[in-house]
Amino acid sequence: MIKIAVDAMGGDHAPVEQILGAMKAVETIDDIEITLYGDKATIEKTLKPHDRIKIVQSEGTIDMGEKDPIRAIRSNRKSSMAMALSSVRKADNDAVVSSGATQALIAGAHILVGRMKQMKRTAIAPVLPTASHKPFILLDSGANLEIKAEYMVQQAYFASIYAKEVLGVESPKVGLINIGTEEGKGRDLDNEAFQLFKSNKHINFYGNVEPKEVLDPPCDILISDGFTANIVMKTIEGTAKGMGKMLKEELKRGILGKIGLLLSAKNLVRFKKRMSPEEIGGAMIYGLKGVVIKAQGSSKADGFYNAIRQAAHVVRQDVIDKVTQVIESEAENE
């Protein structure tokens, strides 16, 4: 049995949607057991009892707008997020899924789960939809704003193993996010990373990729520092939101437009769904001793369910062990 800790109290629609997601997960996935961390009385209002779901009482939550995430975690060891994270370190569970505040989850994962031996930096890595139906991994989406090129190499190992084991890509291609495709483009960091990726036998390096291909990338993994990749992620979100608004305005204009809009309603819903990262799952925090998945803060039941399914799959495929082997063997070779 794969044991999943769910932070039931974190997220915009917590705990109801988190509970519904967990219920769907045990109903459809046979080899998992879920522990919901949260307020028992509140959870029981929504939860339909199931022999593979249990509740552990927590106290307090980590605020979404928390300005000092490290302090928040340290002073709320009994919060649902902190207890869920600690349960992985204690080996009570194999993975954590949380829709709580990203920075608090990253900080909490460092403190309470711990970084993999020899892994220099963590990364947060969402899987995003593309126009070609083949999702890609974007990292580091915000764990380390400034980073050395050699640490990016370790993150690329992780992403490559994840893409192979979880997304089923045979030999995943890694692209470096850059302002031009030619070798030599970009900042010093980008040039150093380019050279390290190019000469590394564990990395199938595609080369530089400009974000003007971001929804149809020629590779399975797009990597940059935590500031840049976070900016890319948020710009995709902002553009999608802005375009959606403009599209709605333009489609509504005129009588023909209005009829067209009615006839296309189902298609537009499908389009919207296809753009939603929740369809694929959450963002994994790379580099920890355990599996920690950050589901979107705005997750509804289906989105949260997808994140649980993803967590189970990562555990099932032994991703952490496989990465540890590569990282440690590389560290020995140095």
Next chain:
Amino acid sequence: MIKIAVDAMGGDHAPVEQILGAMKAVETIDDIEITLYGDKATIEKTLKPHDRIKIVQSEGTIDMGEKDPIRAIRSNRKSSMAMALSSVRKADNDAVVSSGATQALIAGAHILVGRMKQMKRTAIAPVLPTASHKPFILLDSGANLEIKAEYMVQQAYFASIYAKEVLGVESPKVGLINIGTEEGKGRDLDNEAFQLFKSNKHINFYGNVEPKEVLDPPCDILISDGFTANIVMKTIEGTAKGMGKMLKEELKRGILGKIGLLLSAKNLVRFKKRMSPEEIGGAMIYGLKGVVIKAQGSSKADGFYNAIRQAAHVVRQDVIDKVTQVIESEAENE
């Protein structure tokens, strides 16, 4: 009369679309004269003679994929781009409009037009459409990949004056592109820039802006270093392209969808047009002794015309002189 130098040979559809754009410009704008730099015989095949358009013969062009732009400019002084730029330094013209290679144009502008006294770095600044019909300036979209915060302050002066004089915004708000809205977010550079902007009397500082608001920003100017802003620009482009592809696919599905698509055809064209940066004009290179506008490489006649109209407006409003006054008075106060 405002005198505009047009690089007729640069761009994906040069010289035909550039010539058609220039013809439209002299027909609709009374106070401009245009000089087309390019191959006379080729130009005359398209150009309808006009008393406010003349041709100056050039030799050779700067390749769009030029890897060493500085060398390209230095060794092609008779190219249409180089001659157009030089004409501004010689005061034969007031402004240059080119759809040629961006990096070559930036390098050429430095060498042949020259940087404003006291201005430490140039910037390239497109004006982008928003969902709220109020365009915003994005800079630095790629002139200086790594930059000091104090130089960003000068660029913000320039953008503020441009927004006021050319876009007609009374007190333009400047937003710093960042990964979070709170003070203290981001890299060291972002934090330094935040403090300098906040305490500067020439800048109406809004604060940090996350790119998830990029098509509906709460300010008139979004600023970052040349790497980050370029990444933002290309991510907008990539997302728009990818979403357009997905939208088309989804709308076509099913018989109702197909009928809906037919009825919405005009609305979708309007939507596409609204997303096009060409509707607004080109990107100005800030910090030069003259007005240099980079029109999109893919410009058609209307897009190029918009860039010429923009160049004329920048000259008419004395933007360069107004910026020079602020920069020099600030330099004296140091």
